[in-house]
Structure formats: C-alpha cells, structure tokens
Amino acid sequence: MTELSSGSSRVLRAAVAAIRPRGHGFDQPIDDAVLDEMQRYLARLPAPFRLLFPVGLRLLEWVGPALAGRHGRFSQLAPDEGRSVLARFQRLGGPCAGLVLGLRALVFLAFYQHPTVLASLGIDWQGRADMLTRQRALLLARTAGEPPS
Amino acid sequence: MMAEANEIAGPLPPEHRLDYPNVTCGATVTGNLAWHADVVVVGSGAGGATAAARLRDAGREVVILEEGGLHRVETFTTDPGTMIRRLYRDAGTTMIGGTPPIIFAEGRCVGGSTVINGGMAWRTPERVLRRWERELGLAGLSPEAMAPYLAEAERILHVEPNAEETWGRNTHLFLRGAAALGWPVARAPRNMRRCVGLNNCALGCPTGAKQGMHVTEIPRALSRGAALLTHARVDRVLWRGWRAVGVRGRLVDDAGRARGHFTVHAPLVVLAAGARHTPGILKRSGVAARQVGRGLHTHPNAKCVGIFDERIDPWIGTHQAFHIHHFLDDGILIGYAAVPPGLLAATLPGLGPEHAERMALYNHMLTAATLIDDESEGRVILGPDREPYLLQTLGDADLRRLQRGVRLTAELLFAAGARRVLLPFGDLPELSSPEQLSQITAHPRERSTIELMTVHIMSTARMASDPAHGATDPQGMLHGARGLAVADASVLPGSIGVNPQVTIVALALRNAERWLDAS
Numbered sequence: 001m002t003e004l005s006s007g008s009s010r011v012l013r014a015a016v017a018a019i020r021p022r023g024h025g026f027d028q029p030i031d032d033a034v035l036d037e038m039q040r041y042l043a044r045l046p047a048p049f050r051l052l053f054p055v056g057l058r059l060l061e062w063v064g065p066a067l068a069g070r071h072g073r074f075s076q077l078a079p080d081e082g083r084s085v086l087a088r089f090q091r092l093g094g095p096c097a098g099l100v101l102g103l104r105a106l107v108f109l110a111f112y113q114h115p116t117v118l119a120s121l122g123i124d125w126q127g128r129a130d131m132l133t134r135q136r137a138l139l140l141a142r143t144a145g146e147p148p149s
Numbered sequence: 150m151m152a153e154a155n156e157i158a159g160p161l162p163p164e165h166r167l168d169y170p171n172v173t174c175g176a177t178v179t180g181n182l183a184w185h186a187d188v189v190v191v192g193s194g195a196g197g198a199t200a201a202a203r204l205r206d207a208g209r210e211v212v213i214l215e216e217g218g219l220h221r222v223e224t225f226t227t228d229p230g231t232m233i234r235r236l237y238r239d240a241g242t243t244m245i246g247g248t249p250p251i252i253f254a255e256g257r258c259v260g261g262s263t264v265i266n267g268g269m270a271w272r273t274p275e276r277v278l279r280r281w282e283r284e285l286g287l288a289g290l291s292p293e294a295m296a297p298y299l300a301e302a303e304r305i306l307h308v309e310p311n312a313e314e315t316w317g318r319n320t321h322l323f324l325r326g327a328a329a330l331g332w333p334v335a336r337a338p339r340n341m342r343r344c345v346g347l348n349n350c351a352l353g354c355p356t357g358a359k360q361g362m363h364v365t366e367i368p369r370a371l372s373r374g375a376a377l378l379t380h381a382r383v384d385r386v387l388w389r390g391w392r393a394v395g396v397r398g399r400l401v402d403d404a405g406r407a408r409g410h411f412t413v414h415a416p417l418v419v420l421a422a423g424a425r426h427t428p429g430i431l432k433r434s435g436v437a438a439r440q441v442g443r444g445l446h447t448h449p450n451a452k453c454v455g456i457f458d459e460r461i462d463p464w465i466g467t468h469q470a471f472h473i474h475h476f477l478d479d480g481i482l483i484g485y486a487a488v489p490p491g492l493l494a495a496t497l498p499g500l501g502p503e504h505a506e507r508m509a510l511y512n513h514m515l516t517a518a519t520l521i522d523d524e525s526e527g528r529v530i531l532g533p534d535r536e537p538y539l540l541q542t543l544g545d546a547d548l549r550r551l552q553r554g555v556r557l558t559a560e561l562l563f564a565a566g567a568r569r570v571l572l573p574f575g576d577l578p579e580l581s582s583p584e585q586l587s588q589i590t591a592h593p594r595e596r597s598t599i600e601l602m603t604v605h606i607m608s609t610a611r612m613a614s615d616p617a618h619g620a621t622d623p624q625g626m627l628h629g630a631r632g633l634a635v636a637d638a639s640v641l642p643g644s645i646g647v648n649p650q651v652t653i654v655a656l657a658l659r660n661a662e663r664w665l666d667a668s
Contacts, residue, residue, distance in 0.1 A: 018500065018501065019500050019501065020501065021501065021502070021504050021505035021508060022501050022502045022505055023502045023505050023506070024502070024505040024506050024508075024509040025505075025509060026505040026508070026509070037230055040230070040234065041230060041234060041240060043404055044234045044239075044240040044404055044405075045239065045240055045242055046239045046242065046405075046536075047405075047534075048534070049239075049242065079501065080501070083500045083501050086500060087500070093597075101495075102242075104495055104500070105495035108491060108494035108495050108504070109229060109230055109491040109492065109494070109495065110230060110491070111491070111494075112489075112490040112491040112494045112508065113228060113229055113230060113489065113490065113491035117490075118490070121490060121511055121512065122462075122512065123464055123490065123512075125227040125349070125464055125489070126226060126227045126228070128227075128347060128464075128465070129226070129227050129347055129349060129355045129356065132345040132346070132347050132356050133162060133165075133355055133356045133357070134160065135345055136162050136343055136345045136356045136357070136358060137160040137161055137162040137165075138160055139343055139345075140162060140163065140342075140343055141160055143343075
C-alpha cells in the first residue's frame with residue numbers, strides 16, 4: 001500500500017467524499033474501504049504517476065477552491081462544493097484533467113466493486129464464478145470419462 | 150479449516166491442476182543471476198510462448214523471461230481492482246499520447262495479454278494477407294502459405310464458438326439489433342475449452358475455460374524442459390559486433406521495483422515483449438534503424454452504452470459470442486462486452502448523485518463498441534527515463550471512420566430497443582432517439598473530448614523485405630543484425646482490423662520454423 005502523508009490523505013478523503021455516488025441506493029458508508037483500496041492501487045502505478053500524484057493533490061488543495069471562487073482549502077469544503085471545484089479543475093485540461101479523471105476512476109472502481117454495493121445491484125459475479133467453475137469441471141470430467149479430482 | 154474466499158469445493162477443472170516445473174521467481178532471488186541457453190525468449194504472451202514451445206520441441210535449450218508473475222488460474226477472482234493490479238502492466242493506466250489520447254491495456258504476467266484478452270480468435274483477413282503480399286513483397290504471407298500456420302494456431306489455442314446456452318441477454322439484444330437492420334452477424338471463434346459464460350475474460354478466466362498461453366504453451370514448454378524466470382525485466386540486448394549474444398536486465402518485485410540483476414547468454418535472442426516494449430528494448434540496445442518503433446497501429450475502440458427499459462443483467466452470459474464484420478472492408482468492426490460496474494462507471498459522466506442516477510441503471514445497460522482499422526501511423530519513442538512511450542494522433546480519415554462506426558453502433562443499440570444511448574464524445578454525450586443519429590456524423594467531433602481505448606497495438610518492428618519499410622525481415626529477424634528475432638505483434642506488417650491473437654501465434658510458428666532451418 002502507498003503511504004501518503006497526512007496532508008495528502010486529507011485531500012484524498014475529501015475527494016472521495018465529493019466523487020463517491022450518493023442516493024439511488026448508493027449510500028453505503030464505505031469511504032474508509034474506498035480509501036484503502038485506492039492506496040493499494042496507487043502502489044502499482046508507474047513511478048512518474050506515483051511521484052506526481054501527491055503534487056497534484058496539493059495543487060487541488062490550495063489552488064482548486066480559488067478556481068471555483070471559493071475560500072479555504074479543498075479538504076475543508078462540503079462534498080457538493082468539492083464537486084464543483086473538481087469540475088472546474090478538470091476543465092483546466094492537461095495534468096489537472098488527468099488528476100480528476102484518475103481520481104474518478106479509482107473512486108468508482110473501489111466503490112462500485114465493494115461487496116455491499118455489488119449486493120445492492122443484485123450482482124454476485126464471484127458466486128457465479130465458483131458455481132460455473134464447478135459446473136465446468138463436472139462437464140469436462142463427464143465428457144472425458146475421467147473422474148474429477 | 151475454513152475455506153478461502155475463492156476456494157472451490159468439489160471437483161476441479163484441469164486448468165486448476167496444472168504443473169509449472171522449472172520456474173524461478175525473480176522476486177524471491179537474492180543477488181544476481183547469470184544463465185546460458187540456446188535461446189532466450191523475452192516475453193511469455195501469444196508470440197513468445199509459441200516461439201519458446203516450438204524451439205524447445207526442436208531440442209533447443211530455452212529460457213523464457215517474463216516481467217510479471219506466474220498467477221495460477223485457481224487464484225483468479227472476479228474483482229477488477231485485484232486482478233488489474235496483478236495481471237496488467239502499470240495497473241492498466243498506460244496512455245497513448247495524442248489527440249485524442251487512447252487508453253491502452255496489456256498483460257504483464259506469465260501468458261501476457263492472452264490471460265486478459267477477450268478470447269477472440271479471428272484468422273488474419275485474406276484481403277490483409279493479399280495486401281502484405283502485394284504491397285510489401287511478403288510472398289510467404291499469402292493466404293495459401295499462411296493457411297497451415299493459422300490452422301495450427303487454432304489448434305494450439307483450442308478455438309471453438311460459444312455454445313448457445315452460454316449466451317446472455319446482451320447477446321440476444323445484440324442479435325436483435327443486427328437482425329432489425331438486416332446486418333449479418335459473424336459468430337466469433339474463441340480460444341476456449343467449454344466456456345460456461347462467466348464473462349470475466351478480461352480479468353483472467355477463473356473457470357480455466359480460456360485457453361491462453363498460461364494454460365497451453367507455457368506449461369507444455371516447461372514440462373518439456375524449458376526454463377522460466379519471472380519478474381525479469383530486460384533492459385538491453387548484449388552484442389558481439391552485429392550479433393546478439395544475450396540480454397541483461399533487472400529482477401523486480403510485483404510493483405516493478407528493482408531487486409537485482411540478471412544476464413542470459415544465448416546465440417538466439419527472441420524479443421516478444423509486445424509492440425511497446427520490444428521496440429523499447431531495441432532502442433535501449435543501441436539499434437538505430439529508423440523503422441524501429443515506427444508504423445504503430447492501435448485499433449482504437451469507442452464504446453456506446455445503450456440503456457434499455459428491460460433488465461439485461463449484462464454480467465450474465467458469455468463474452469462477445471458475435472461480432473459484426475459487415476463493415477470490415479470499410480475498416481469498422483462492431484462488438485459488445487459486459488463491463489464490470491467499477492470499470493464502466495469511470496466512463497460515464499458525472500460525480501456524486503448525478504453519477505449514482507446513471508449507475509442505478511447498470512443492469513439495464515448494454516455496452517457495445519466499434520473498433521477501427523486505423524490508417525494513421527504512430528510510433529514508439531524512448532522517454533528521458535529510457536522507458537518506451539506510445540504516440541499516435543488519428544488523422545481525418547480515421548476520425549471519419551470512427552464517427553461512422555459509432556453511428557452504426559448507436560443505430561444497432563436503438564434497433565435493439567435502447568431508449569437512450571451514451572456516446573464517447575464530450576461534445577455529444579447522449580442521444581435519446583434514432584432520429585438524432587445523424588448528429589454523430591454531421592461534423593467532425595472535437596478530438597480532445599473523444600474517449601478511446603485499445604488492447605491491440607502492433608507493427609512497431611514490422612516485417613518487410615526492404616529495411617527502408619520495416620525493422621525486421623520476412624522471417625522476423627532484425628534487419629542488419631544476426632541472432633535477433635521478434636515474435637510478437639510488433640512484426641505485423643500493418644493493421645489487420647480484427648483481434649490479432651491468432652495472427653501473432655501463426656507468425657511465431659512460421660518464423661520459428663525458419664529460424665530453426667537457418668541455424
């Protein structure tokens with residue numbers, strides 16, 4: 001897992017709060033799990049991304065709110081204010097847009113694949129995998145005339 | 150004892166019981182390694198594994214080097230985060246620089262991209278082979294000459310169509326849309342053995358049905374005496390004059406961090422590290438030939454998401470049982486896929502409640518995509534950090550082809566019954582009726598807002614008789630050098646317009662035969 005500084009972690013937590021889905025059955029209290037999963041992912045990014053990511057977070061923290069005409073730091077904003085800051089930050093294009101798109105991708109991947117969220121969507125992909133793996137083993141064993149292991 | 154989360158109770162499929170002898174995990178080696186062999190193969194994907202197995206069959210002492218780890222099928226799960234971190238290079242974050250940028254994903258594991266591809270197994274189109282024969286003087290690549298190698302590739306990969314009982318609702322809707330428009334569909338040949346329709350191909354098939362190199366040629370080559378070193382990242386080729394005599398590199402951990410060094414000395418070096426890293430290794434090795442890294446083709450994909458009134462449950466049923474090849478001569482292929490919610494979510498607009506509103510309809514979504522046979526040629530360059538980077542900007546003709554492909558795909562979704570279609574264009578994100586389809590092609594879309602991805606890159610060390618046209622000769626040997634062959638998608642002489650797996654395997658079979666004849 002990548003160890004972020006407390007400052008970077010604070011900005012990341014605020015970004016999760018702003019980006020994560022809300023309403024429509026997506027109110028699961030899983031921000032901590034989303035943050036943990038994001039940090040596992042960050043550890044596997046290429047070195048330039050890993051090095052630049054905290055820089056981007058600091059930029060978002062200090063410059064982002066001013067872009068949207070707000071005072072203070074990004075990590076102090078309410079989620080709806082954070083969303084408008086992120087939208088403005090993305091419109092800057094270049095690395096700023098890349099940071100917002102990357103944060104979206106990581107938050108959504110961690111959020112929507114969380115077991116409680118999958119359950120709320122009625123998706124049991126892993127259960128289906130286990131069932132179909134057994135089914136295929138039996139099918140192959142039967143057709144090959146060999147006993148299953 | 151409690152069962153592990155992904156442990157299967159009861160019988161096991163054969164792919165869960167495979168032996169992988171002669172494997173050294175570079176991540177656990179302390180100190181440096183120095184090996185000698187007849188052949189060193191860099192990469193264990195479609196081309197590398199095939200070449201390694203053939204050369205071992207012919208009695209050569211073969212060492213296979215793979216930068217990623219060996220992940221056994223029984224450890225595969227359906228969690229995208231876990232599997233992308235394990236199996237994908239750069240955790241799936243590689244970008245092709247250009248306007249628009251293109252997301253590129255490739256495998257970094259034993260078996261390479263065959264572990265994470267969709268299992269599509271099309272033969273090289275005949276018109277493509279004829280073009281290579283006619284325009285590039287590659288007489289040995291005529292359809293007649295390639296037929297036995299393509300057939301052998303299909304045998305190795307265990308190519309068969311999906312059984313009808315594995316089709317999901319998304320397949321039936323795709324067929325309904327095509328039928329309504331009168332477009333013929335092509336039943337996809339896929340490299341699998343008794344696929345049961347889990348639809349987890351892109352994250353590694355936990356059932357073992359997909360017959361990638363990790364369950365076919367790699368274990369076969371190892372059982373016959375080939376050696377495999379995992380977590381081995383090649384930095385450069387070693388030379389004696391113009392002759393390649395081995396490779397040198399670093400042992401890395403799962404996150405890619407260096408631990409030690411290795412050297413493998415061999416009179417034949419086969420590069421099969423993929424169309425990004427093969428030219429990267431060549432460039433780092435002092436190969437100055439102008440054609441190395443040139444000619445990049447990427448088969449850009451653009452997705453459309455149809456939203457239906459009826460529940461589809463897109464996660465149930467087989468992956469891409471059909472394609473539409475009706476527009477292939479125009480450079481357009483249309484397919485569909487089930488994308489896990491966490492991955493599809495990143496491609497849908499919005500944040501917070503707005504995003505939640507869209508994703509609440511996940512089970513009503515059919516994701517279709519168009520793949521274009523790109524004319525624009527990109528290239529691979531070395532960055533300041535000596536890593537290879539991909540560059541390609543789509544030309545006007547490709548942009549027109551892409552817009553037409555998206556329009557056709559959206560048309561199919563409406564014909565299948567979609568109420569709305571989400572598009573890959575920032576300046577035209579959604580259509581709510583088929584009457585709006587003409588907007589897609591009314592004028593060129595804003596390039597920087599087009600959302601594209603690909604899993605096929607090729608032709609960056611392409612075969613050509615004339616060194617002015619390609620980095621490798623018609624046998625896949627590097628022009629102007631001895632003892633250095635290329636056996637991955639880099640050698641494809643151009644874009645082929647369909648999934649390249651079978652073509653890569655067939656060319657590796659063909660070329661390995663010629664390397665043996667010459668040695």
